[in-house]
Amino acid sequence: MTIPEAKDKFIEAWGAFGSAWGINRSMAQVHALLLISHEPLSTEDVMEQLNISRGNANMNLRALIDWSLVRRVLKPGERREFFEAEKDVWKVATHITRERKKRELEALIRLLDEMEDIPGATPEAKSIKKMTHDLHDSPPAWTTCWTTAHAAMCSGS
């Protein structure tokens, strides 16, 4: 496998993976490109290498910065900005999960909170209460369940 082939495949795969997990493909591809670059890239570099528009490149670079996955880099004597990815996989994982937690999990947890006090003791009411309770408060709350199970699966089989 040649270098350019490897690059393309990695970008494609990371893009597809991101997309399956609800992260838009361009964002994941820009991230992939920066992850495997040995030096910071400019907006133009990103546009050219991925064949995407300026607007798209700009928007996703900003989003990646917002997620703390990419840093702005200024080269001395250069007017334009360059971008560099965080390459420590541990940090990458941490930043992604922190953002997703903030954006998606918290809304759900908040709702489960509100649902604490549902009236009634019909089988239906009981069932709703039990499920929301299990998801919300049970000792290893379901989010932990999820991730622990995931970790187990990944390291295991």
Add this chain to the structure above:
Amino acid sequence: MTIPEAKDKFIEAWGAFGSAWGINRSMAQVHALLLISHEPLSTEDVMEQLNISRGNANMNLRALIDWSLVRRVLKPGERREFFEAEKDVWKVATHITRERKKRELEALIRLLDEMEDIPGATPEAKSIKKMTHDLHDSPPAWTTCWTTAHAAMCSGS
């Protein structure tokens, strides 16, 4: 909050959550509905309660069974099938992560495998090698990183 309100909110929230994670909304909503039902539901029940078509309901019920999140239940004397969700949150988490691993992670890992032997020692080649290696083989492989970090985030702050 009344029971029907709670039901609707839960279904909506679970649907939105699923959607953000790349699971189609209807599938997540059907799952939510079954999670909080105190008894198994028929295809018709699902169609009515969620206002979705027969085709959609059927397709997503099959998908949920395929993910081991829902079981087919036969009531004695009834011709049609009923459906019941797995309610143990631990199992739910395990089944979801197992499926997603199978479907999405393995393709990526396979590619990273292939990328083990990239030629060249230019800075570019080195950078690609390092990243794919880190993602693929480093002791707590990145998947574990991800999930461990996630678990930490969720139980923590």
Add this chain to the structure above:
DNA sequence: ACAATGTTTCAATACTATTTGAAACATCGA
């Protein structure tokens, strides 16, 4: 065999999300 009941499929359609591209906006140096 056939009517009744229930399930599955899939082409057409509706819907949602992403991407573009061009205009507006900033900043710098002369």
Add this chain to the structure above:
DNA sequence: TCGATGTTTCAAATAGTATTGAAACATTGT
């Protein structure tokens, strides 16, 4: 201040996904 260079925004176009609904298929009881 003005031209050059670089960045941001956002409405419109496009691409991608999900949903419908009706027809085909399957199964059961008589």
